[in-house]
Amino acid sequence: MIAVIRAPLAFLRLFYQSVHLALGQVWTNKTRSILTTIGIVIGVASVTAVIAAVTGLKTSVLNQVETLGIINTIVILPKLPDTEPLHPESLWAVRFLPEHFDGMLEHCPSVERFSRLSMVGPRLVQHGERSAETVSLLGIEPTYHQIFNRPVILGRTFSVVDDEQARYVCLIDTKLRDKLRLDRDCIGQSILIGYNRFRVAGVIEWRRPLDPAQAGPEYCEVFIPFRTAFKLEEPLIAAVAAGKSTEVVEEAQAEIRFFLRQTRNLRPTEPDTFQVESVKRYLETFDKIALIVTLVAGGIVGISLLVGGVGVMNIMLVSVSERTREIGLRKAVGAKKTAILTQFLVESLVLCFIGGIIGIGFGQLLALAIANIPKVELGTAYIPAWAVALSLGFTGCIGIFFGMFPAVKAARLDPIEALRHE
Amino acid sequence: MDKNNRLIIRLENVTRTYTVGVERIRALDGITLELRENEYVAVMGPSGSGKSTLMNVLGCLDRTTSGCYELDGQNTSQMSDAALARVRNERIGFVFQSFELLGRLSALKNVEIPLIYSRDGWWSRRKRAKHVLARVGLAGRIRHKPNQLSGGEKQRVAVARALVCNPSILLADEPTGNLDSKTSEGILELFDQLHEEGQTIVIVTHEEHVARHAKRIIRMMDGRICSDRPREQDSADQTTQNEIRGQLA
Numbered sequence: 217m218i219a220v221i222r223a224p225l226a227f228l229r230l231f232y233q234s235v236h237l238a239l240g241q242v243w244t245n246k247t248r249s250i251l252t253t254i255g256i257v258i259g260v261a262s263v264t265a266v267i268a269a270v271t272g273l274k275t276s277v278l279n280q281v282e283t284l285g286i287i288n289t290i291v292i293l294p295k296l297p298d299t300e301p302l303h304p305e306s307l308w309a310v311r312f313l314p315e316h317f318d319g320m321l322e323h324c325p326s327v328e329r330f331s332r333l334s335m336v337g338p339r340l341v342q343h344g345e346r347s348a349e350t351v352s353l354l355g356i357e358p359t360y361h362q363i364f365n366r367p368v369i370l371g372r373t374f375s376v377v378d379d380e381q382a383r384y385v386c387l388i389d390t391k392l393r394d395k396l397r398l399d400r401d402c403i404g405q406s407i408l409i410g411y412n413r414f415r416v417a418g419v420i421e422w423r424r425p426l427d428p429a430q431a432g433p434e435y436c437e438v439f440i441p442f443r444t445a446f447k448l449e450e451p452l453i454a455a456v457a458a459g460k461s462t463e464v465v466e467e468a469q470a471e472i473r474f475f476l477r478q479t480r481n482l483r484p485t486e487p488d489t490f491q492v493e494s495v496k497r498y499l500e501t502f503d504k505i506a507l508i509v510t511l512v513a514g515g516i517v518g519i520s521l522l523v524g525g526v527g528v529m530n531i532m533l534v535s536v537s538e539r540t541r542e543i544g545l546r547k548a549v550g551a552k553k554t555a556i557l558t559q560f561l562v563e564s565l566v567l568c569f570i571g572g573i574i575g576i577g578f579g580q581l582l583a584l585a586i587a588n589i590p591k592v593e594l595g596t597a598y599i600p601a602w603a604v605a606l607s608l609g610f611t612g613c614i615g616i617f618f619g620m621f622p623a624v625k626a627a628r629l630d631p632i633e634a635l636r637h638e
Numbered sequence: 639m640d641k642n643n644r645l646i647i648r649l650e651n652v653t654r655t656y657t658v659g660v661e662r663i664r665a666l667d668g669i670t671l672e673l674r675e676n677e678y679v680a681v682m683g684p685s686g687s688g689k690s691t692l693m694n695v696l697g698c699l700d701r702t703t704s705g706c707y708e709l710d711g712q713n714t715s716q717m718s719d720a721a722l723a724r725v726r727n728e729r730i731g732f733v734f735q736s737f738e739l740l741g742r743l744s745a746l747k748n749v750e751i752p753l754i755y756s757r758d759g760w761w762s763r764r765k766r767a768k769h770v771l772a773r774v775g776l777a778g779r780i781r782h783k784p785n786q787l788s789g790g791e792k793q794r795v796a797v798a799r800a801l802v803c804n805p806s807i808l809l810a811d812e813p814t815g816n817l818d819s820k821t822s823e824g825i826l827e828l829f830d831q832l833h834e835e836g837q838t839i840v841i842v843t844h845e846e847h848v849a850r851h852a853k854r855i856i857r858m859m860d861g862r863i864c865s866d867r868p869r870e871q872d873s874a875d876q877t878t879q880n881e882i883r884g885q886l887a
Contacts, residue, residue, distance in 0.1 A: 226757070233754055244742050545738045548699060549752040549799070550727020552720045631699050635734065 230555055234562035241535070241563055242570065252531040253571030255524025256614070259517050260575025260607045261582060264599045266513035268583035270506045272597025277502060279596070280424065281495060285365035287462055288328070289495045290469055292455040292476070297487035310489040312453040314442075316479050320457075323475045326468035328458045331360040334442050334451035341438060342408040343396040351392060352437045353409065355445030361420075363458045371403040371418030374441045378417070382443040386414040391422040392436040409438060410448065465494045521610060524571065525618040532564050532622035543626050544634025557627040564619025565612060572611035576604055645711070646806050646838055647673035647696065652705035653861075654691050665691035667861035669705070673807070673840070678833045680849035681842045683858035690811065692858065693842045697730050697809050698722045710806055727755050731800030733810035737792045739784040739799075745771060746780040749799045756803055770798045774828060790821035797828060801837070808832065810841045814848055826851045 242249045281287060294310045296303075317332055334355030341351045358373045360366075368387060378385050386409065388402075398405055402416050425435055445451040459468035469492045476490055536543070543556055579599055587597040654666040665688045673679060683689045694700035695707060698714055707714050709729060714722065726732075731752075739748045746767050753763035771780050774794040784792055793813060800808055810829070814822035830851055833839055841852060849855050855872040857865040865872065 229760055240742065541738065542740055545734075545740075546751065546755070547723065548697070548726060548732050548738075550723050550755040550803075552723040552755070554720075555755055632694055635738065 230558055231562065234555075234559045235566065237559055238563035238566040242566060248531060249567060249570070252527050253524070253567055253574065255527045256521060256568055256571030256611055257524075257575040257578060259521035259524050260572050260611060261578035262520070263514055263517035264576055264579025264603055264607055265582035265586065266517070267510055267603040268579065268597045268599045269586050270510050270513075271600055271603075272583075272587065274502070274506050275596045278499070281499060284423070286363070286495050287499075288459040288465055289363055290327075290457045290459060290465065290472065291493050291495070292457065292472060293491050293493075294452075294454070294489065295491040297489060299487065312455070312490070314453060316453075316476070317455055318479075320472070320475055323478075324457075324468060324471035326460055326464040326471055328460045329359045329362060330455055330457035331357040331363055332442055333360075333454045333456060334445035335454060336445050336449050336451045339410045339438070341392065341396065343398060343405070346396045348392055348395045348436060351409075352435070353445075353448075354437065354439055355442045355451060356439050357442050360439070360456070363456050366420055366423065368418040369421055370401065371416070373418065379441040379443050382447055383441060384412055384414045384444060384447075385417040385441065387418045387420050387439040388416055389420050389422040389437045392438065393419055395436065409440075412448065414438075414440065459494075462496070465496050469494055518610075521614055525568075525614040528564055528567050528571075528615065529618035529622060531567070532560065532619055533625070535563070536560065536622045536626045539626075540629065540634045540637040543629050544631045544637065547629070547631035548635065553627040556629075557623045560623035560626045561616065561619045564623065565615035568611045568615030568619075569608065572608050575611075576607060579607075643674040643676055645672060646675055646677075646709070647671065648706075648708040649695075650706045650708075652695065652702045652707055654688075654695060654700065655703045664861050666695065666702075669861075669863060671856070671863065671866070673838065675806075675838055676833070676836050677838055678829075678851070678853040679840045679856060680852035680854070681840060681856045681858060682844060682846075682849050684844065687858040688861040689842050689858050691861075693809060693811050693840075696807070696840065697732060698725050723755075724757075727752055728757075728803055729806040731803065731805035731808045733793070733796050733800050733808065733813045735812040735815040737784070737796045737816070739792055739795055741784050744781050744783055745776060745787065745795045745798075748784070748795055749802050752799060752803045759803060766802055767798070770802045771795070773801070774798045788821070789817050790824050793817065793821075793825050794828065797825070797832075801832070807838045807840060810839065812843055813841060814843070814845070822848070 292312075294307065294312055296307055296310060312332075314332060317330065320330055321327060336353050336355070338350040339353050341348045356374070357379065358375075361368060361373060369390075371387070374385065374387075377383070386407070388396075388398075388407070393400075393402055396407060398407075398416070403418065404415060406413050406415050408414075420437075420439065422436065457468065457472060459465040472492050473488065476492070477488065480489060482489065546556060576599070583597050583599055649669050649671040652666055652669045652671075653664060656663045656665055667688075669692065681689045681692060691700065695702055698709070698717075702715055705715075709725065712725075714725060717725065739745075740751070743751075746764070749767040749771055750763045753759035753766060756763075759766060768777075768780060771777060774797050776791060776794050776798065779787065779791060782791075784795070787795065793816075797808075797810075797813075800810075813829075814825055817825065826848060829839055829841070833853075839852075841848065843849055850869065852869060854866070854868055856863055857872075
């Protein structure tokens with residue numbers, strides 16, 4: 217029984233002793249140790265900062281999608297097949313018409329609801345003396361509010377009559393309302409969109425756009441009935457749909473694709489002239505990009521860590537040759553090979569871990585700096601625990617890998633030779 | 639020499655040869671030797687006579703090429719490196735000419751070093767180190783670093799370090815080689831005192847006045863023992879002295 221606990225106890229003792237010695241050694245050679253670890257500090261700091269930035273970006277996108285409740289959303293856009301050259305006229309040739317979507321719900325059992333969209337360019341919006349430039353203008357159907365989880369908070373949604381008669385009514389977001397200095401309850405007031413006067417039928421909560429390129433404090437939106445857009449200019453028609461649940465989003469996509477190929481009379485050999493993308497897919501694509509960025513950054517940083525490791529190895533070799541007599545003495549008074557090996561290996565590990573910990577500290581500072589860059593929405597940039605564990609794990613491996621050669625060299629020293637060393 | 643004392647070291651026909659280039663050097667050439675408990679032995683001889691090699695073999699730092707070396711009844715020739723390290727730790731105390739103290743550690747910490755590698759001494763290392771430092775007369779200087787100590791004090795710390803594991807034998811290689819004559823005398827008095835307390839001591843030296851402190855003097859020449867006598871007889875035996883002087887000249 218005693219023998220069973222003796223071996224691990226002896227190892228723990230040796231380990232404790234080695235850590236103690238290593239810390240003493242690092243403390244004795246403070247400047248040298250700090251300079252040695254700089255490579256590792258830089259490596260770890262940059263990898264943790266990159267991971268923090270990517271994580272911040274990811275969580276902010278994910279949070280948005282989650283709080284938006286649009287994970288089931290499917291976007292349908294006209295699209296030229298990849299084989300054809302991109303040309304505005306050919307794109308016009310594959311445009312959707314309003315009737316293309318008739319009967320979609322009956323043919324696509326996995327689709328909960330859909331809304332056609334009529335997209336026209338941004339407009340100048342005015343009310344009295346106040347105006348807002350390049351306001352995004354979108355023709356929608358009432359189901360839009362459920363699909364994008366954006367209810368009308370004041371007033372009413374568009375009615376069937378609004379749509380059929382293409383009335384000049386609109387929904388504005390809260391930001392636009394405040395910008396135009398409309399009353400809080402602005403229902404019934406009129407605004408000028410382009411050259412047309414619209415009556416405000418309702419107010420919608422302002423929301424940050426998903427596309428980061430459009431994201432800005434100036435961004436605001438006006439919604440008009442689907443058919444009203446046709447009165448302003450010939451719109452580009454698209455559609456959004458919601459799957460019945462997250463699980464059936466892919467099925468819903470397939471059904472929509474099948475349905476649209478039928479309504480557009482595409483022969484089996486012909487490619488699709490539209491695309492059916494889900495928000496889920498966007499997220500997956502984003503995940504992939506984030507992973508690639510992390511891996512590429514990790515690879516570059518890995519190289520800098522290797523360079524740092526060579527620095528550590530170099531200094532450990534110096535340390536071994538400086539302390540040859542000490543090694544000789546330790547062996548003479550009974551240190552085994554394993555004890556000397558452990559001592560130097562632990563010393564290299566301690567050096568690397570010190571570098572790693574300082575690096576994580578700097579990485580944390582960098583992450584804080586990134587999170588606080590104004591106008592970049594990365595407020596959630598932080599270093600995840602796995603990144604800390606990974607960095608420390610990797611630095612540990614570097615320490616063992618590059619510390620092994622000097623440590624073996626020390627352990628193999630002949631005590632007689634070592635004690636004669638000048 | 640009390641023949642009834644326990645046998646500590648037994649060398650039988652031990653040789654140690656080195657190969658330098660193509661030349662084979664017989665550093666030890668058929669040494670047969672017995673040391674008993676509480677003996678105080680000086681090993682003398684000119685440089686190149688093999689006394690350092692004998693010291694290394696006795697201290698289990700070096701292996702014999704042939705022959706048998708028994709320490710405390712155990713044959714060391716067949717032992718593994720790890721087992722030899724343990725023997726060095728538990729049974730042998732080294733005192734070196736240049737002290738070999740670690741400059742960044744206090745006297746106390748220096749004395750603790752062998753206990754760090756000891757199986758049972760680890761837990762009581764502080765207490766034991768303090769005790770043995772008191773024994774060599776340095777109770778008041780345990781916190782001093784080597785550069786704050788005089789040469790004699792440094793060597794006392796080294797002796798304390800050698801004694802801290804209660805070794806069967808204390809091996810001192812030119813322990814006074816780096817000291818002036820007055821401090822040397824102090825260290826030698828310490829050795830005398832340890833001998834009286836029952837410690838077995840082997841001193842390697844080439845200085846006659848150092849060897850005079852020992853009770854038995856072994857003289858070596860070309861890897862062989864050419865004289866092995868109690869001190870009194872050694873001094874009387876002028877022929878051997880003259881023989882050695884003649885060969886030196």
